Amino acid sequence: MRARPLLALLAALASGAAGCTSEDARGSAPPAAPRASDQGAGAAAVAAVAAAPAGDPARGERLVAELQCNRCHDGTGQAPAARDAHCVQCHQDIAAGRFQAPAAAMKRWNENLVQLRDVPSLAAAGDRLRRDWIRGFLLSPHDVRPRLHATMPRLAIGPEQASDIAAYLTRDRREGRERPSAPLEGASAARGRELYEAKGCGTCHAFSGAAGVTAVAPVKGMEKETRAAIALAPDLRHARDRMDPADLVAWVLDPAAIKPGTPMPQVPMSPAEARDIAAFVVTAELSPRAPASAPERLPLLSRRVTYAEVDRRVFRVTCRHCHSEPDYALGDGGPGNTGGFGFKPRGLNLATYEGIAAGYVDDQGERRSVFSRGPDGAPRLVAALLARQAEEAGRAAPAVRGMPLGLPAVGPEEIQLVESWIAQGRPQ
Numbered sequence: 001m002r003a004r005p006l007l008a009l010l011a012a013l014a015s016g017a018a019g020c021t022s023e024d025a026r027g028s029a030p031p032a033a034p035r036a037s038d039q040g041a042g043a044a045a046v047a048a049v050a051a052a053p054a055g056d057p058a059r060g061e062r063l064v065a066e067l068q069c070n071r072c073h074d075g076t077g078q079a080p081a082a083r084d085a086h087c088v089q090c091h092q093d094i095a096a097g098r099f100q101a102p103a104a105a106m107k108r109w110n111e112n113l114v115q116l117r118d119v120p121s122l123a124a125a126g127d128r129l130r131r132d133w134i135r136g137f138l139l140s141p142h143d144v145r146p147r148l149h150a151t152m153p154r155l156a157i158g159p160e161q162a163s164d165i166a167a168y169l170t171r172d173r174r175e176g177r178e179r180p181s182a183p184l185e186g187a188s189a190a191r192g193r194e195l196y197e198a199k200g201c202g203t204c205h206a207f208s209g210a211a212g213v214t215a216v217a218p219v220k221g222m223e224k225e226t227r228a229a230i231a232l233a234p235d236l237r238h239a240r241d242r243m244d245p246a247d248l249v250a251w252v253l254d255p256a257a258i259k260p261g262t263p264m265p266q267v268p269m270s271p272a273e274a275r276d277i278a279a280f281v282v283t284a285e286l287s288p289r290a291p292a293s294a295p296e297r298l299p300l301l302s303r304r305v306t307y308a309e310v311d312r313r314v315f316r317v318t319c320r321h322c323h324s325e326p327d328y329a330l331g332d333g334g335p336g337n338t339g340g341f342g343f344k345p346r347g348l349n350l351a352t353y354e355g356i357a358a359g360y361v362d363d364q365g366e367r368r369s370v371f372s373r374g375p376d377g378a379p380r381l382v383a384a385l386l387a388r389q390a391e392e393a394g395r396a397a398p399a400v401r402g403m404p405l406g407l408p409a410v411g412p413e414e415i416q417l418v419e420s421w422i423a424q425g426r427p428q
């Protein structure tokens with residue numbers, strides 16, 4: 001017992017010391033760059049992050065296992081989840097025809113399957129992403145890749161756990177790798193802008209808010225071939241928050257040298273050109289984001305709404321894949337029913353009328369109705385759908401997690417449908 005605090009202290013000292021050397025290795029501060037986090041919540045997150053503790057990678061490693069990050073991400077440093085549990089692998093296998101199922105089913109599935117076919121690998125995170133950025137992102141995820149439907153789900157973790165996970169994910173930073181101490185010194189952002197256009201970076205990347213940078217629509221046909229690369233290309237608005245300038249220069253010059261297997265191709269250029277482009281990416285003036293607003297809530301419908309219609313248009317589309325019948329899939333009713341991604345089993349089965357009527361299990365282990373009304377008068381089910389719209393607009397509600405978890409919000413017409421159905425007494 002007695003050895004424990006000492007070990008913890010040593011670990012803290014070791015990570016503290018590592019923090020210092022890494023700062024030194026990164027060299028002098030980059031030119032003052034306007035940060036992209038101009039949304040209220042983003043600015044608060046950055047302020048909170050500034051004082052972030054270093055985090056314990058060993059605890060982070062355990063958390064990454066418990067929270068099952070490997071059901072979506074490669075490159076977690078842990079073995080991928082079995083295919084039966086892997087949200088992305090199974091979808092990719094179906095899309096590629098590698099799944100054993102009748103042809104008719106495969107065809108139907110493929111038409112329906114759009115979500116979670118591409119997810120960024122977390123490999124070499126330490127050589128690309130700032131530890132503090134990861135920490136802030138885990139606490140309040142936001143959309144980084146405009147052409148990817150799914151976002152990082154808002155998990156049930158607090159600041160300390162986020163620090164531990166970020167420390168673990170960035171543990172592999174290769175300090176020995178050569179990093180120029182003043183990577184952007186003498187670089188020309190104006191020349192960088194021209195190069196950015198000339199080299200076609202906009203084919204894959206959005207750079208929202210940067211005046212005069214046009215997002216190029218992917219060429220038809222090519223879109224299919226490079227679907228993953230286009231879907232996974234980050235909006236470069238966030239790059240200055242996510243990356244150190246030295247890492248950015250190295251990345252632009254040769255992405256695969258940093259992250260083998262990355263979908264970003266190597267675009268031929270000289271080291272000086274890479275510095276110019278990086279200077280442009282880091283210093284381009286960004287217009288503030290228009291305050292995002294959730295879509296307007298529609299009035300109740302006067303026509304009759306049946307369960308069959310709500311099931312077809314809402315529950316069956318995305319919900320049931322995380323809230324299904326456990327018997328159907330060998331005891332796994334999905335993370336929203338039998339638990340997963342670190343969430344407790346909530347026992348909420350959205351695949352049947354009876355399942356929905358049975359409600360969910362709260363933190364005290366009591367069954368609760370998904371129709372009971374909260375402080376704002378909205379039934380819990382509707383509140384969860386509205387909360388997802390609010391999350392997409394940058395306003396996560398602390399008390400209600402947005403549903404569908406980490407996936408595009410349900411539209412106002414669908415919410416209207418659910419609300420009207422509940423108001424009408426939930427006819428079959």
Ligand code: HEC
Nearest residue numbers: 067069072119120134142143144145150151152153165341
């Ligand atoms: C349900 C699938 C899913 C799970 C589970 C999941 N993620 Fe993610 N994560 C995503 C998606 C999708 C993105 C890309 C979001 C975007 O770009 O907007 C993402 C992005 C990230 C990023 C940013 C990477 C980058 O290059 O932009 C980090 C870091 C991350 N996740 C860490 C984690 C960790 C740690 C866990 C486990 C605690 C985890 N994720 C669990 C789906 C998931």
Ligand code: HEC
Nearest residue numbers: 083084085086087090091108109112113114115317318321
């Ligand atoms: C064993 C293979 C398999 C696994 C594992 C799997 N899925 Fe799916 N998923 C499917 C199939 C098949 C479909 C299409 C079903 C249909 O058309 O009704 C689908 C459809 C979906 C859809 C709705 C279609 C869409 O694109 O909007 C969502 C959302 C979804 N899955 C999420 C998940 C999540 C989250 C996980 C991990 C917790 C997961 N899936 C794990 C096979 C799988």
Ligand code: HEC
Nearest residue numbers: 120199201204229232233234239242252262263264267277
């Ligand atoms: C074929 C599509 C494609 C092209 C063309 C492309 N990129 Fe990328 N880029 C990507 C993808 C995909 C990623 C994410 C890679 C990953 O996480 O493995 C990426 C990542 C990046 C990043 C890291 C950003 C971040 O926030 O993590 C930067 C910076 C970047 N690209 C700059 C450029 C520049 C500059 C060019 C033009 C010289 C360019 N890219 C051309 C697809 C592309």
Ligand code: HEC
Nearest residue numbers: 318319322335336343346360370380381384401403404405
């Ligand atoms: C990617 C998986 C996933 C998808 C898709 C999903 N859910 Fe959930 N859902 C969860 C998880 C995990 C929980 C448990 C959350 C918690 O404990 O905070 C949950 C909890 C809930 C709750 C519980 C009560 C609450 O608010 O705490 C409701 C209601 C709910 N989901 C509704 C929906 C609806 C409606 C849809 C479809 C529009 C949906 N979910 C789609 C994973 C998912």
